[in-house]
Structures are given as structure tokens and as C-alpha cells.
Amino acid sequence: MSFLPLSVLMNSNRENDIPVSISMGKEKNFKQFRDEVSAMKARLSMRGVTSVVLAATSSYSFSVGFLAGLHAGCRIVIPPNSLPGMLDHFVTEVCPLLGDVPTGRGDNHILLNGETAEGGNFTDLDPKNCHLDFYTSGSTGNPKRVGKRLSQIEDELIILHETFGAQLGTAATLGTVSHQHIYGLYFKAFLPLCEGRPFFPGTFEIWEELLAAAPPGACFVSSPAHLSRIPPREPLAGDMQPPLIFSAGGPLGFEAACHAAEVFGTIPTEIYGSTETGGVAYRQQKTATTPFVPLPGNETRVDGAGLLSVKSNYTDGGDWDATNDIAERFDDGSFLLTGRANQFVKIEGKRVSLAEVEKFLCSSDLVRDAAVLVLHDARQSLSAIVELTELGWQRHADLGAFRLSRHLRRQLSRDLENAAMPRRWRFVRRLPVNAQGKHLQQALHELFTDKGPAD
Amino acid sequence: MDDFELEIKKLVIKTLNLEDITPEEIGSEERLFVEGLGLDSIDALELGVAIQKTYGIKINSQNDDLKEHFSSVRSLARFIASERKELGA
Numbered sequence: 001m002s003f004l005p006l007s008v009l010m011n012s013n014r015e016n017d018i019p020v021s022i023s024m025g026k027e028k029n030f031k032q033f034r035d036e037v038s039a040m041k042a043r044l045s046m047r048g049v050t051s052v053v054l055a056a057t058s059s060y061s062f063s064v065g066f067l068a069g070l071h072a073g074c075r076i077v078i079p080p081n082s083l084p085g086m087l088d089h090f091v092t093e094v095c096p097l098l099g100d101v102p103t104g105r106g107d108n109h110i111l112l113n114g115e116t117a118e119g120g121n122f123t124d125l126d127p128k129n130c131h132l133d134f135y136t137s138g139s140t141g142n143p144k145r146v147g148k149r150l151s152q153i154e155d156e157l158i159i160l161h162e163t164f165g166a167q168l169g170t171a172a173t174l175g176t177v178s179h180q181h182i183y184g185l186y187f188k189a190f191l192p193l194c195e196g197r198p199f200f201p202g203t204f205e206i207w208e209e210l211l212a213a214a215p216p217g218a219c220f221v222s223s224p225a226h227l228s229r230i231p232p233r234e235p236l237a238g239d240m241q242p243p244l245i246f247s248a249g250g251p252l253g254f255e256a257a258c259h260a261a262e263v264f265g266t267i268p269t270e271i272y273g274s275t276e277t278g279g280v281a282y283r284q285q286k287t288a289t290t291p292f293v294p295l296p297g298n299e300t301r302v303d304g305a306g307l308l309s310v311k312s313n314y315t316d317g318g319d320w321d322a323t324n325d326i327a328e329r330f331d332d333g334s335f336l337l338t339g340r341a342n343q344f345v346k347i348e349g350k351r352v353s354l355a356e357v358e359k360f361l362c363s364s365d366l367v368r369d370a371a372v373l374v375l376h377d378a379r380q381s382l383s384a385i386v387e388l389t390e391l392g393w394q395r396h397a398d399l400g401a402f403r404l405s406r407h408l409r410r411q412l413s414r415d416l417e418n419a420a421m422p423r424r425w426r427f428v429r430r431l432p433v434n435a436q437g438k439h440l441q442q443a444l445h446e447l448f449t450d451k452g453p454a455d
Numbered sequence: 456m457d458d459f460e461l462e463i464k465k466l467v468i469k470t471l472n473l474e475d476i477t478p479e480e481i482g483s484e485e486r487l488f489v490e491g492l493g494l495d496s497i498d499a500l501e502l503g504v505a506i507q508k509t510y511g512i513k514i515n516s517q518n519d520d521l522k523e524h525f526s527s528v529r530s531l532a533r534f535i536a537s538e539r540k541e542l543g544a
Contacts, residue, residue, distance in 0.1 A: 205496050206503060208514050208521070229500040231507050231514065348497060379472070401475035406493035418495040424474060 038120025040068035085415035241265035249349020366392035384422035
């Protein structure tokens, strides 16, 4: 199968009947895809918008919106999720939402509804003049913009194709991760699209559903959250085994990698990278100390404190980017990750800013002050210590600690993904603080050392 | 059936390490996910694994309305009981 860059795909001679997506046993082929892009491009052009917020539940709709937006000359804003609080940050009259689920935003929402227009006229995109804005958790608690040009995305996809394309062949792709993050976007949607392989547009939440839908020899795009929670089952038969299983978002435990290999017949291929740097390195954990090897075009170095920096041909200016990871680096540029460096933590593969969670918690009228930390228990759970307001204590008396914690989680769910919501809670009269008003980390951790009374 | 529902409530609390709640405080018909007990998708994965390990049943997404079976302790109890009967256990 020939690889076609995104910038030329719409104007290419790719055959009409090449499958793009498979959903509920129904295939959408390239002609359908092109006609949907064509119709949406016309709608966007007619409306005259120059930027859109793209957030869809389906990777297929997302891909339609992405190419339609670029062909209509729009800058595309890609939020990390489509929670209402997140979309509120970005959606305006001049930067409407392009999405596939009704949101009650009226004219500020252009619905990706599968409309088609035949015989659309496309010219090649200029990849250096197509702009995308990705967003990740920022250290101040607000989303942080990471700008990219289409040319950078294309260069990366070519490297991924050269590295993995031969093994992938014509494999269909199914994912447990979202395309709103760059890893899912590349591996679950764009790489298959460019390579002419079909992808399943939904995000599978449980393995049983993914395995029931998977055609023989399909590729899985997953994460440590799922690969460390494979249900007990017989190993997959030879023809059902995936040629490649991808994992990204955080380190996959060696035991989990071995168990996945037993069940699926393939050791997961871990991708190390970030929104800023894109894909940097990869490995298959044959042993507990298999290092990550840089993808072509990437260089690594560590500073005196062990902080890993990455230089990629695919980032702006090709300069060194400091990561948030501590690494042990070997002479050939490969490396092992040994820890995280700052206030960001990784929970279930999602980058979480503790400051952001604290900010949203404190916005509740039940909460006076809050501290959030990560406990190194079995689930690496996020834990919250909350100083309640008078109203908060009343609710505490009515509901009890558990129900109150669930109530606060529901309040947070407007702004935070599941992984970023605290699982363990302690309600206190006063947060332990030092003379400078800083939270005392050790005292906070001690609140969780044994199961004591809630307050 | 009530004893079995209590057993499942204990399994939910133990598997998910829920704190500040006793099995008796979970309603048998209370929603487990999003509303009610407020469990999330990772909890669903862990609960699915624990149930299959504990009761030796297989969860098969093709035949069953999984969301419905996992909607409350009562529906889970019914689901597990009928699956075990099928296994002849």
C-alpha cells in the first residue's frame, strides 16, 4: 500500500474503494470520505471562518473535520478532550466548534453529520502554511498551547510509516485511546489513513468489546491503563494476533508487557513522546531493562540532574526540548526512564497538573482549600486533602465522607477527565501548612498511611 | 440472593479500594457508574477482571448487554448467577 501525505491525499488518485473506517460492520471507503470532506469544506468556506475547534467522538469524523478545515483555510484548535468546561475555553462565534455530537451551542457548533458532496475540487495543501494548535495541561492550571504545522505532522508520519509500515501491512486499527491526543491521532487515525489501512473510529473502553470487533491480524493502539488490565482469557489464536500493539502515555510495567504478550502473542511496542516533541523513541520490553531507542531524526541528552532533553527534526527550530522525565542514557542515545521531574504527574497515562486539579476543587463552594498528591499505591492514585467550608461540613454530616467525595468528583467531571479526578479523599479542619503557607508534603502523605477516621 | 449481593458489594469495595463506605451503604439497585456510586471506566476494567477471576465466568460482549449487567449490584448478581449456571458450576 502506498503512503500518501495528508497534504496531497484529497487531490491524489487513491482508489475510491480503499477502506477508511469500519464501524458496526459497515465500511466507509475513500470516495465517501473525500465526499464528506468536500461537503464540510464547502460549508466552512461559505461561513467564512478562519479557525475552528475540532473535537469529535469518532476518529473518522475527526479526520473529515481536520482535512475539511485545512482545505477551507482554517487554523485548527485541538483540545485534549471534549468536556464542556474545556470547550468553553476555546469556542466562540469566530472560532466555532466542529464536532460530531450535539452540544446545545447553537450557531457556534458546526455538526459533522456525514453530509457528502460529489466531485469536490481539491488542490494540494501547503503543509508549511497549515496551522494546528494542540493543548496540554499547563503548570499554571490552564491548558498550554503547543503549535504545530502540518509539515511537522507529515514528517513524523513518514518516519512512523518507515519504521512500522512493513509490519502493519494492511492491518486494520482499533484503539482504546482518543485521537484528541497526538499519540492516538497519529497511530489510531492518521497513520492508517495515509497508509490506506482501515481504522475503527470509536474508542473501545473494554477489551472484550475490542476483541469481539477485531478482524484477524488487526493492530491495537492502547495505553498502560488498558494493557495492565487485560481480563483473564485464552491466548489469541495465531491468525487473530496483532502484528503490533502500541502503547503510550506512560511507562508500561514489565509484568504487564509480558502478560500482554502471553495473551495477545505480541510484546507491546511502547512509544515515548509528548505533545511538544511528538514521537521520540520506542521499545519492545523483551527484558525489564530494554531501553527506548530514538526514532530516526531524534537525538537525546541528559543534564547533570538526569533530566532528559530531546532534539527532533520535527519540532519548531529543531532545538532541544526539555522533558519532564528523569532518564538513564546510554552511549548510543537509547535510555531508560527512572522518574518524573516536576509538578506534573502521569495518571493512567494522562498528564495531570496537580495545580489544575487543586484550582478546580477550590472553585466548589464546599471547598475552602485543597491539596492534591499522588500516592504510590497499587493504582498510583491521585488523592485529595480538602479543607471544607461550613456548607461543606454540613454536606459531610448529611452524606458521609464517601458520598461527599463522589459529589465533589461529579462537580470536577465538568472540567477533568477520569484520570485527573482524585480517588482517595481526606476531609480536614486545617490543611497542614508551614510558615510560608506551603502545604507540608509529608504531613499530607501521612494522612493516607493508615485507614483512619476521615476527619 | 441478598447474601450474594452483599458478597458482590464487598468485592466492589475491596477491588476498587473504596474508603469510608461499608457494603451495607451500597444500595442493591443503586447505579454503579457515573451516577450513584460514581465509578469510572478504569473501575469498570478492574471490576470486570475481578469478577471473571473470582467467579470463573467469561464476559462476552457480543451476546450480552454489558452496560445493563454492570448497572447495579443487583443486575451484576443476576448476571453472574446465570453465567455460573450455564457453566454448570
